[in-house]
Amino acid sequence: MEKYWNKEIECASREDMKKLQDERLVAQVKHVYENVKYYRDLMDEKGVKPEDIKGTDDLYKLPFLSKADLREAYPYGLLAKPLNECVRIQSTSGTTGKRVVAFYTQNDVDMWEDCCARAITAAGGTSDDVVQVAYGYGLFTGGAGLHGGSHKVGSLTLPMSSGNTDRQIQFMRDLGATILCCTPSYAAYIGETLHEMGLTPDDIQLKAGIFGAEPWTEEMRRSIEKSLGIKAYDIYGLTESSGPGVAFECSEQSGMHINEDNFIPEIIDPETGEVLPEGEVGELVFSSITKEAFPLLRYRTRDLCVLSRKKCSCGRTLIKMAKPMGRSDDMLIIRGVNVFPSQIETVLIEQGYSPNYLIEVDRVNNTDTLDVSVEMNPDQFSDKVKDMQKLERDLAEAMKTMLGINPKVHLVSPKSITRSEGKAVRVIDRRKLHD
Amino acid sequence: MSNVRQISVFVENKPNKLAEAMKLLKNSKINIRAMALADTKDFGILRLIVNDTEKTVDILKDASYAVTVTEIVAISIPDSPGQLSRVLDILGEKGVNLEYLYAFIGKSDKSVSFVIRVDDNDNAYAALTEAGIIQLTENDIAEM
Structure with missing residues (x-):
């Protein structure tokens, strides 16, 4: 029996979802235009006024935002709320250059954690579960996001952070962890270590894993599933748009449902910037329509993937994105x-x-x-x-x-x-x- | 059958890699009775016959080396011209294919020992026995 964290949203009709997105986008554009000089300048330069955006159909009129913009605007240039209304800062790992810092109001944190709660629920998580969070804690969003989501679901949360693999396995066994959250490469390493210690999946109680923050393949999924005796779910996100939970996988394991009540996806041609029809491969672009402190509109993720509205067996109507084929940066x-x-x-x-x-x-x-x-x-x-x-x-x-x-x-x-x-x-x- | 077990170890072709493996054996007081190293651009395959096969395999596997144990034929022949040629003729006549061979220090200075890796141990054993060639056991080699 498929479980939902927010059935009304996750299974909404296309019409209802579009109506919600239209309203939220219009309000968001107004919010950024009035409160962020950087946006105002970009929009003025393109000759777009907030009144021109009447709904999602007008999205294409807005200028793109790229990582370069974020670096240029570092640290406060894209902040849309006074700092005293912000409660959190997170940051990218900075592997591809200067770090990007993102700001969150309490509502932003709640929205983000709510997205992660949807992911944990879709992986079968309930208040009966013990969720071992082995993503890094700190500035990196992995730890904080899944930690918050696990709290929302009411699961018993084990804030392990990454590293110290022997202790990860010891706690996993002693405290009966049922859901593991970490990067797929670390999950593979935990599986390898488990077997080296002479243990098998029968010695642990894990049933599911939520793995993201780096690209991984179907083959790697099957290999992790076998070594840990679990069902492995993908999760997608980026610091720029909150963190993990922008999209999550369901029991069908064939792509991730995008939380489109908060993030509107588009696929564009990375060369021309032209919006591509559903089903075509291109660069994924997100517009955050509910974020208050750090709302990015038409942010170019550099991830190459494809979107699909095909009916999903899990019952969710949220649009699905395929596993990114890689970042255009990684290519x-x-x-x-x-x-x-x-x-x-x-x-x-x-x-x-x-x-x-x-x-x-x-x-x-x-x-x-x-x-x-x-x-x-x-x-x-x-x-x-x-x-x-x-x-x-x-x-x-x-x-x-x-x-x-x-x-x-x-x-x-x-x-x-x-x-x-x-x-x-x-x-x-x-x-x-x-x- | 007097098949002798040979340990093969994967060693990367980089400075100090062989030394690291040897240090492990040294620290556990393993005595190497025979050895040969085949090398390629990227890696070498170290072949060893030691005084304690089980222990050596455990030590190397614990240190994450790729290790495999194969049965080889070991012979002792007189140290005089034409002896190896005779052995190879015997194997050739029986259609035994030779993968590789290497010499090692024998029991006395009048004889020389060889490790012979063939595709068919049983056939080689029968042919060599029939020709009266002395075949060494693992014990023989350990006690050398």
Whole structure:
């Protein structure tokens, strides 16, 4: 029996949802135009007045906002409420440059936690559950978001933060955690450690996991599900639009429902900025229509994905976004071919390797090189050199089929690639050093 | 059957990697009786015959090394011209395919020992026994 946190919203008719979005968008545009100079300037420059926006159909008229704008406006330039009405600051990890800080009023925090409560409920969570939050706590939104959501649901919340994996497993066992929230790479590591300790999924009581904050593949999902004996749910979000919970997965596990009462999604052509019809792949753009302190309209996420309004078996009518294929920032262009780390991960898991790998891109004699270091699977180890070289060749061949270019594959020792307790670093692009 | 167990270890082809593996064995007082290292650009495969196979495998696996144990044939032949050639002829006549071989220190200075990795141990064993070639047991090697 599917459970909803807010059935009225999650299963609303399209007409009702659109009406709600129209009202909220009109009010939001007025709010930012009146209170944020940065927006006013952008809109004036584009010749758009708040009166021009009568509903979601007029969304396309608004200017885009990008990470560059956020950096330029750092720290207070996009703040839409007086600081004394704000109660919280969170920040991005800053992996791709200068940090972005986001501000929250109490209503913003409530909205965000409500979104996370929907995600936990969709993963089967109730007040009977013990939710282990192994996302990092602190400025990073992962810990705070799921922590707050778990409180709303009334689950017993274990605020573990990330790291200290032995203790994670000990608490998981001793306190009977039933839902784990962390990054997928950390979930995989916890699973690996569990097995190394001689334990099996029967020794823990986990039934579900809510994993997000970095791209992961279907293959990785199945591998985590098996190693921890759970059903693994994806969750999506970004600090810029609150944190995790912008979209969440349901029992169907085929894309994430966007909380479109708070966030209106669009898919655009990343080159031209033109809005693309449903079903086409492009850059995901969000407009936060309920946020008070830090409301971003038409914010370009850099995530490439596709939207779908296809009827979902869970009963929710919220629009679904597919798992992002990668960030346009993560995309590597190697010898003119677009390569996503997730494609390499897919091949590795299919071929029975661990999803711990390192991609190194360089330029030698004006030609791009792609080297992939892969931890060898001890079960496939042979004393014969020719067998081992065949493993490397087979892997390179499978990657070539997937990517369209020839990588060099290097087998390295098991467990020699640094494990991540948060967001994993998978790519080293040395070409940037030469440019 | 006198099959001898050989331990193979995956070692990355980077400075100090072999030394790290050797240090582990040293610290546990493992004595290496025979060894060979096959190398490629990225990695090497270290092949070992030791005085305590189980313990060595445990130590290496605990340290996250990829390890595999295979049965090989070990022989002792006189240290004179033409002896190895004779052994290879015997195997060749029986259609036994050789993967690799390496020599190690024998019981005396009048004989030399070889590890022979073949695709068919039973066939090799029968052929060598029939030709009167001395085959070593794991115990023989441990006590050398």
